[in-house]
Amino acid sequence: MRTNAQSALQRWGMWCATHARWVVLGWGVVLTAAALLLPRFAESLSGSSIAVSGSESARTEQLLEQEFDRGVTEDAIIVIASERLTMRDSEFQRAISEAAQAADDDPGVTSISDPWDAPSGEQVSEDGRTAQVLVGLTGDERERQELAPRLQTALDAVQVDDVTASLTGSSALNAAVVEQQDSDIARAESIGLPIALVVLLVAFGTLVAAGLPLLLGVLTLVTAFGALGALSFVTSFDVFVQAVVTMLGLALGIDYCLFVVTRFREELARVGPSNIPEAVGRTLATAGNAVLFSGSTVLISVSGLFLVQAPVFRSMSLGVMVAVAIMLALSTTLLPALLGVLGRRIDSLKVPGLARSRAPVDIEKSWWARWTRAVLRRPVVIGGATGAALILAAVPALGLKLGFDVGADAVSESPAGAG
Template structure:
């Protein structure tokens, strides 16, 4: 890369320009989040409705017509409704539209007659329905006149509005996080040029990831959450990876005493040594991240697979630019990497001198911890254990963020709907009944289904059960709860309805299935809960094998995994305390829903476990260098900490800044992800790397480096003459 720097830079310039063109087009291809679970009860309901009740569509959206002055009886109001209904019927993907004047006026016109509903059947899978909903909103929006407001609501319409809001949240977070990261880099590296390079490399990696995701949209669908997570994590790891290499490159330039940019051979040698050490480290770290993400594929839910693909694409892109574009750029800059240097006292020691005769503050701290390893280790573990406790009371749910959409047509339509009609009308519960094995119902089976629907109608939490539809010997009914579809009360109701449906069916009776949006949330929660132990086992076992090969040690990988579990548990525990218990609502500008987003723990575990290994690999890799040259475990720990504490602390501060910028989001899941990831990185950099690592490595002593059949060359090496 260094020798062919001009060719490399030219190729990258063309490639990044093409990827930049794909950036705005990717947003246009983003679909709604798919919370479905393959083979679940809600998925079976979708299939049965599509097969036997195609006239209703796969989803029922709602056109809401509202006027402050006119009523549904006025000619102006009726004309607006008729125009909206006619426009919606012309949209491709709309199965049918039921006007309030042709359907059930008593159920589709509000008591004060200022609000009317038209029911719209949408065809297609979840991503296709989102596109249809967007087209319907565009079509009916043109027919708004006077004081009459028309909007589309329902699951897909709300999802579309949430997607737009997430895109705005993402842009705002980037505008905050990148400048803060640049400032932290200047302070960490002590030079403007050195700080600008990691930012530029991270942006290049992000553009490459965008181009790759855009290309993949031809074969799969992505949503705004996938792009937001890919951006959040990609920027953080990209800046970190580039900073580690830049930091080591400056150290190698100083060691080789290179001061002339025309000294290409020695600059290339410095780059080679940087990639042999820091470059190898980021490759190992990136592979651990992707190993963790691959475990999400066992979840039979598109949302988990999308996140795994998106984040893995971002990390891969950062690795590619880190080992190709970055070396070519460093070869071009050479000693100019130190331009815009801060005063000497503000610059890192590795950038100014190689004299390590005097122990630095990080070495002194390491020796303090290693003198009392049991005390420091016990205190750190106790703090992490206490922080983990709220995790044992975690509750799962899925908040769609409707309350944050007040400034959108879908949000205003949702408010009008839930204010004037039952709250559950936004997304009713779907009930499909068939005979055993999907066969038509018998007369006896239909009677049992009718009794089941009558029992549901008497439930205080159900506002109404719309008249059942019959087709091919199957029955479809819609139950409208009196609570919103994404509330805990609705989730509990679906659980009880399914239990009652199983009892109504019996051993050989009718097969009654419960579907709809709330049922999808319940199925996703059950899928996540049942597969989480498998995900954890896969991540831990794969990481153990990989780290054992990388560290050539038995104790170090086990220690690393145990510490990462503590850090991840503590961050999730604090996240539960904040978002489930409501601690800090006013500070973070949110209202607690009493639960955390259902997919949060699994995603955070997989992502955090990989990210936490970055610092572990970087620190242990440097400690191992000193161990191999000295054979002195205590010296190796102190020396490794001396040379990595500043870049690790800076890298963690940058990643925390990137993640914390998402706390400004209006979308609840972005807030929760930003807090959980930011906390985990901060815990990892402070308590784990600066306290637990030196404490445990001191306690383990030479067992840190024990490996079966390992050559004893390293342990017999002469002690290093350099002191730290």
């Protein structure tokens, strides 16, 4: 069975190498469509939901939506604050009135309670420098998240000198977290990708070979986010899906492509540059087979998150599964085609001092072979020491405290976080 599978992969790899133009053209169409759907995915992101499907709270919310016209609203707070003025000053009072009016003008706000409506000054701080205007928001989770920035913009337009008006609450924090995460991911990629390129240059010694895994990782992200954008027409995605897909998409894309490229260079050295399709086929039958097995294992493992009765975990599971499936498709179609096009040019643009020989290595004389023999000579001692170290490292997990972080600390500089 294994021989047949590898033979099929070898024939498929040779076909991709000899029909590289059509494979690249097909993926070009897919990538164009994915790029067009990218904005749709970004718009579908919502803040983390703490709802649990089938729980008493979920059934209660559903009952309220069925029995009452207005449904369940979210309670948000407009925080009016000043370092100089207090509740006794007319400018502070005017700021409260204008903030309440600005909120009341938005159709997404269903109720307002200003400090004068509350008994015994419950919505005013002891020093009188901070006051609260309670607002009730309507609509589903995505609508409320879209409402929060719009309402904050309206509050910014009516602020009085020395007085700030900040909207805070679940939807406001979620909107701020989404915006902050976009900035953080861009910053992380600007740091991580150059570091990955340096590591790959050390591993391969040529710019072309080092750049191919990075290219595959980026293409995996673009295609995955495009596919998730298409799925967003029927479902929304948690804000953390973007971070998880970015992390795993780049990591697995680079990692699996590294295996394939390394094997291709070895096979090219064996069969010679005159038989490139054969080298690609042998590569896909060996390293490609390992990539398919590993990726399939990841897909099966991640699918277990669908058993968790919480939308946030199911959303992340779907996002990761889409990214891994696309990465496998790229690794077994576009990557063999690109290797067929490049051929011996995979070793172009050598980096002085880092270029490595493509000649087959005597495995028995390699460092890893010597290390393996050393371990096998004392398996009990080395296995026991390693097991003890792992147990010691796991001890702090006994004191692990679980909870739900709404991300307020990450957006402390935003109006929602400050409020």
